[in-house]
Amino acid sequence: MRRRAPLALRLCLGGLIMLSGGATGAEATAASGRAWLEAMAAALRANAYEGVLSYARDDAVTELRLVHGHQGSAIYERLSRLDGAPKEMLRRGDELFLLGQEGEALPPAAVPRVQHPVTNFGDVPETYQVQLGTPVRLGGRRAQHIFVDPQDATRFAYQLWLDEETALPLRMTMNYHQGAPVEVVQFRALAVGEEPPEAAFALAGQPVHQHPVAPAQAALAHGSEGVALEALSWRIAWVPPGFQLLAEVADQPVMLRLGDGLATVTVFIDAEVEDEPLAVQHGPTAAVVRHLRHCDGRPHQVTVIGEVPVGSAERIAQSLHCADPPS
Amino acid sequence: MKDEQQREQRLRQALSALVDGEAHELEVSQVLARARGRDDVKARWARYQLVSAALQAGGQARLEQEETPPPPAKASAGLWSFAAAAALTLALTVLLRTTGGESAVPSDLAASPATPPAAFALAGAFEAGFQPVALGGRSDADRKGASLLRYGEASAWVSPATVRGATQRHLQTLMRRHAELNMLDSAGALVPAVRLVALADAP
Numbered sequence: 080m081r082r083r084a085p086l087a088l089r090l091c092l093g094g095l096i097m098l099s100g101g102a103t104g105a106e107a108t109a110a111s112g113r114a115w116l117e118a119m120a121a122a123l124r125a126n127a128y129e130g131v132l133s134y135a136r137d138d139a140v141t142e143l144r145l146v147h148g149h150q151g152s153a154i155y156e157r158l159s160r161l162d163g164a165p166k167e168m169l170r171r172g173d174e175l176f177l178l179g180q181e182g183e184a185l186p187p188a189a190v191p192r193v194q195h196p197v198t199n200f201g202d203v204p205e206t207y208q209v210q211l212g213t214p215v216r217l218g219g220r221r222a223q224h225i226f227v228d229p230q231d232a233t234r235f236a237y238q239l240w241l242d243e244e245t246a247l248p249l250r251m252t253m254n255y256h257q258g259a260p261v262e263v264v265q266f267r268a269l270a271v272g273e274e275p276p277e278a279a280f281a282l283a284g285q286p287v288h289q290h291p292v293a294p295a296q297a298a299l300a301h302g303s304e305g306v307a308l309e310a311l312s313w314r315i316a317w318v319p320p321g322f323q324l325l326a327e328v329a330d331q332p333v334m335l336r337l338g339d340g341l342a343t344v345t346v347f348i349d350a351e352v353e354d355e356p357l358a359v360q361h362g363p364t365a366a367v368v369r370h371l372r373h374c375d376g377r378p379h380q381v382t383v384i385g386e387v388p389v390g391s392a393e394r395i396a397q398s399l400h401c402a403d404p405p406s
Numbered sequence: 407m408k409d410e411q412q413r414e415q416r417l418r419q420a421l422s423a424l425v426d427g428e429a430h431e432l433e434v435s436q437v438l439a440r441a442r443g444r445d446d447v448k449a450r451w452a453r454y455q456l457v458s459a460a461l462q463a464g465g466q467a468r469l470e471q472e473e474t475p476p477p478p479a480k481a482s483a484g485l486w487s488f489a490a491a492a493a494l495t496l497a498l499t500v501l502l503r504t505t506g507g508e509s510a511v512p513s514d515l516a517a518s519p520a521t522p523p524a525a526f527a528l529a530g531a532f533e534a535g536f537q538p539v540a541l542g543g544r545s546d547a548d549r550k551g552a553s554l555l556r557y558g559e560a561s562a563w564v565s566p567a568t569v570r571g572a573t574q575r576h577l578q579t580l581m582r583r584h585a586e587l588n589m590l591d592s593a594g595a596l597v598p599a600v601r602l603v604a605l606a607d608a609p
Contacts, residue, residue, distance in 0.1 A: 123596060134604045141604040153595060160603050168603050198588070198595040251597060264600055310591065336587065345584040354573040366577050384584045
């Protein structure tokens with residue numbers, strides 16, 4: 080194990096220091112909560128660990144095994160599905176492999192041109208309120224409960240239970256605004272400490288997918304009441320608060336990536352209309368299909384998919400409208 | 407009618423409390439009493455038992471949440487089992503289809519039908535009914551089979567189980583692509599990778 084610190088004590092002291100400096104209790108709690116989340120993000124990278132976790136959405140539960148370690152300074156990670164057909168994600172430094180996944184690789188244009196850390200709890204946007212909950216006992220471990228709440232119902236909320244000793248997440252849920260969970264990720268067993276052997280990250284067989292990890296770039300545009308697209312002849316009049324344009328891909332189907340650092344939405348715009356309009360919520364992921372005409376009258380199919388309530392996905396789809404092609 | 411809605415709301419709240427571990431024994435009894443005679447709730451509990459049996463095969467589980475600190479434990483001492491996981495996950499499988507209507511959830515998703523639930527059916531479809539989907543787009547065969555559609559009309563929110571055929575495959579393709587992009591964009595975050603790997607392919 081690379082990192083071990085008395086996190087609870089350190090983070091509590093941080094809160095006390097803030098209080099003595101004139102910060103309100105709520106501010107100190109929020110700061111402490113964010114410090115916990117930053118510690119979690121660091122712990123997920125720096126520690127070596129192996130565990131079995133459950134992933135639940137809708138009425139389905141999937142078991143997965145996670146092995147996380149390092150080779151030199153590079154992060155090596157293997158995530159394997161234990162239920163159903165074998166499927167794995169193997170990360171070896173800057174290489175990512177998807178094993179056992181059917182179908183073609185993403186078209187080159189669809190591989191992200193921009194890599195913002197999404198689902199990035201190490202830097203929770205200000206449009207979310209972070210609060211410390213009550214320490215609890217979870218699976219025989221002391222855990223710090225943390226709430227990450229959006230300021231509106233257009234996005235999901237999050238709850239995390241972090242191990243007091245390591246700051247690793249023992250349980251994470253995505254919840255409706257002030258409501259029930261739509262998704263749970265929880266470790267059923269977790270061992271922290273020994274670096275896994277190199278053989279744990281061996282590549283057996285030919286991977287179906289392989290992606291280099293793209294370098295990080297700045298976001299393309301900001302906006303809370305809409306985003307301006309640079310390359311595409313479409314406009315989005317509304318996005319959830321804090322969302323910004325992450326990437327736009329002009330190849331067919333046209334693709335827009337929107338996000339706020341935690342939640343993401345992908346908008347696919349296809350010149351070929353094939354599906355009936357619909358709106359579904361599949362666990363944390365909403366999918367909305369709409370038919371829109373461009374300014375020249377040609378019909379397009381717009382599909383909005385993302386980890387937002389279906390009403391938000393629908394509102395994004397409805398706010399999409401044509402614009403003159405960029406000169 | 408209003409009373410019926412209030413009873414339904416109270417039932418959902420009580421089930422929510424039950425799953426959150428906030429319900430007392432009396433409340434649990436009340437929930438079960440109210441659920442008596444309700445086919446949809448019975449179906450939920452039946453699913454609960456099925457998932458319970460599956461999970462219990464992986465170890466005994468019991469949810470414990472209390473204020474008192476545990477005995478000192480070294481994280482590096484070995485594999486420590488999570489007693490809470492199975493129970494929580496089981497509870498969640500009930501809760502997800504039970505109390506989701508508190509915000510922007512369509513009523514047909516919030517209310518669990520007496521027949522096998524939509525999401526369960528969808529999961530089954532992902533496991534068994536789907537053809538391999540090309541991430542690069544839909545196949546020519548799919549395109550030829552597409553029907554003529556109307557443009558611009560509104561649509562109601564639907565249960566995932568009602569999405570079938572080419573539309574189902576198309577949505578699965580796009581959802582997988584979205585999940586893959588999220589994983590690539592996540593800089594190593596755990597949840598996007600879990601979502602992608604947990605998303606089942608056709609056998």
